[in-house]
Amino acid sequence: MESGNVTTPFGRRPMTFGMLASQTAAGKIEPGRSIDKWKIYRALCEAKPMLGITDRALAILNALLSFYPKGELSEENGLVVFPSNAQLSLRAHGMAEQTIRRHLASLVEAGLLIRKDSPNGKRYARKEQGGDIREAFGFSLAPLLARADEIERLAAEVAAERLHLQRLKERLTLCRRDVAKLIEMALEEGVAGDWGGIHLHFRNIVERLPRSPSAAQIADALDELELLRNEITNQLEMQEETHNRSGNAPHYERHIQNSNPQYITEFEPSFETKQGAMADDRPVGQAEPAAPVQKREDTNSHVQAATYASAGSGALKSFPLGLVLQACPEIAAYGPEGSIGSWRDLMAAAVVVRSMLGVSPSAYEEACEVMGPENAATVMACVLERAGHINSAGGYLRDLTRRAERGEFAIGPMLMALARTSLPMRNKTG
Incomplete structure (x- = not known):
C-alpha cells in the first residue's frame, strides 16, 4: 500500500x-x-x-x-x-x-x-x-x-477527429475524381468553353493542399471543388441543351475551320525534295511534282479541307492550343524562334521533333492523314514529353495511327495525364 x-x-x-x-x-x-x-x-x-x-x-x-x-x-x-x-x-x-x-x-x-x-x-x-x-x-x-476517465475521453475525441478527417478525405477524393473526369469528358467531346483554364484552376486548388492537411484545410478545398463541380455540371447541361436543339453542325464546323492540308508539305523538307524530283526517279506511289500539286490544291482546296475534316478530325477531337502547350511544355523549345504562338508553329515544331526522335516521314504523313495535321502535331508533342519512356517513337506513332483508324484512340486522356504531371514540375521550377 x-x-x-x-x-x-x-x-x-x-x-x-x-x-x-x-x-x-x-x-x-x-x-x-x-x-x-x-x-x-x-x-x-x-x-x-x-x-x-x-x-x-x-x-x-x-x-x-x-x-x-x-x-x-x-x-x-x-x-x-x-x-x-x-x-x-x-x-x-x-x-x-x-x-x-x-x-x-x-x-x-x-x-x-x-x-x-x-x-x-x-x-x-x-x-x-x-x-x-x-x-x-x-x-x-x-x-x-x-485520470482514467479523462484519458478515455481524450482518446474518444482523437478517434472522432480522425474519423471526421477520414470522411473529409473521402469526399475530397470523390469530388476530385468527378471534376477531373467531367473536364476530360468535355475535352474529349469538344464542348465549347475555356476547359484549359478550368483545368488549371482545378489543379491550383489541389496543389495548395499540403502533404498532411488539417481538417479545416480539406474542408476549404472541398468547398471550392464542390462549387467548381456544380459550375462544370451546369455548363455541360446548357451545352447539352444547345446541342440537342442545333444538332451536330457546330461540332463539325470547328474542325473544318482548323484543318489545313497544306501544312504537311510546307513544313516537311523531305517532302519538298521528293516533290521536286523527276517523275522517272520517284518510287512507286510517290507524290506528283510540286507545281501540279500546288495547282490542284488551289483548285480543290475546299474539297481537300472537307476530306481532312472527315478522315482525320472527324475521328479525333482537336483541343485548345493552350491546353496542348500546358500539357506538353517541352515542344515550345522546337518552335520558330524558340516559342509557339499558333497551330502553324506547333506543326512546324512537330516536324523538327519527328526528325529528332527518328520517326520516318511516311509514319508521320500517315498520322496526319488519319488524325488530321493538328492532332498529329499534338500527338508528336505528347510523344516528346514521354520520350524517355518510349523505346521506338516511330513504332509507337504507327500503333496510335492504327488505333485511331479503328476508333480506339483518344487524345484527351493522354493530354490530361500529361497536364497533371507537368503542372507540379512547373510549380517547383518556377
Whole structure:
C-alpha cells in the first residue's frame, strides 16, 4: 500500500506545482477503483497528441506496466513499480539509459507518473515477514488510475477527429475524381468553353493542399471543388441543351475551320525534295511534282479541307492550343524562334521533333492523314514529353495511327495525364 504523504524528488530535481497537482489527484482515487492496465495504455496511445507525449515515452510506459504484476491497476495491489534502468532498457528493446531517463522525466511532467524516490534515490521495495510489500520506492502508476476517465475521453475525441478527417478525405477524393473526369469528358467531346483554364484552376486548388492537411484545410478545398463541380455540371447541361436543339453542325464546323492540308508539305523538307524530283526517279506511289500539286490544291482546296475534316478530325477531337502547350511544355523549345504562338508553329515544331526522335516521314504523313495535321502535331508533342519512356517513337506513332483508324484512340486522356504531371514540375521550377 502507498502512503498518502506528498513526496519530493531525490537529488537536484526540483519540486513543481505539476508534481504536487498529480500527487493531490492521485490521493483522491475512489476506494475500490480499478482499471485494466492495457486498456488504459491503448487509450493513452490514442490520446498522445492531446497529452503531448511521444511514442518513445509510451514505449517506456509500456515497459513499466509490464513490471506491474496484476492485470488490473488498483490501490489494493499497490501502484508502485521499481525496476532499474538496466531492466527497463531490456524491456524497451535496448533503449539507452540516458534516453530512458529523459522519457521518464517527460512522463512525470505530463502527469502520467509520480516519482516516489527513496532516501538514497534507489528503487526498491521493503517486504513484511509474510512476503507482502510494505513500502516501495520507484514510479507510482496512480495518475493513470486517477485520470482514467479523462484519458478515455481524450482518446474518444482523437478517434472522432480522425474519423471526421477520414470522411473529409473521402469526399475530397470523390469530388476530385468527378471534376477531373467531367473536364476530360468535355475535352474529349469538344464542348465549347475555356476547359484549359478550368483545368488549371482545378489543379491550383489541389496543389495548395499540403502533404498532411488539417481538417479545416480539406474542408476549404472541398468547398471550392464542390462549387467548381456544380459550375462544370451546369455548363455541360446548357451545352447539352444547345446541342440537342442545333444538332451536330457546330461540332463539325470547328474542325473544318482548323484543318489545313497544306501544312504537311510546307513544313516537311523531305517532302519538298521528293516533290521536286523527276517523275522517272520517284518510287512507286510517290507524290506528283510540286507545281501540279500546288495547282490542284488551289483548285480543290475546299474539297481537300472537307476530306481532312472527315478522315482525320472527324475521328479525333482537336483541343485548345493552350491546353496542348500546358500539357506538353517541352515542344515550345522546337518552335520558330524558340516559342509557339499558333497551330502553324506547333506543326512546324512537330516536324523538327519527328526528325529528332527518328520517326520516318511516311509514319508521320500517315498520322496526319488519319488524325488530321493538328492532332498529329499534338500527338508528336505528347510523344516528346514521354520520350524517355518510349523505346521506338516511330513504332509507337504507327500503333496510335492504327488505333485511331479503328476508333480506339483518344487524345484527351493522354493530354490530361500529361497536364497533371507537368503542372507540379512547373510549380517547383518556377
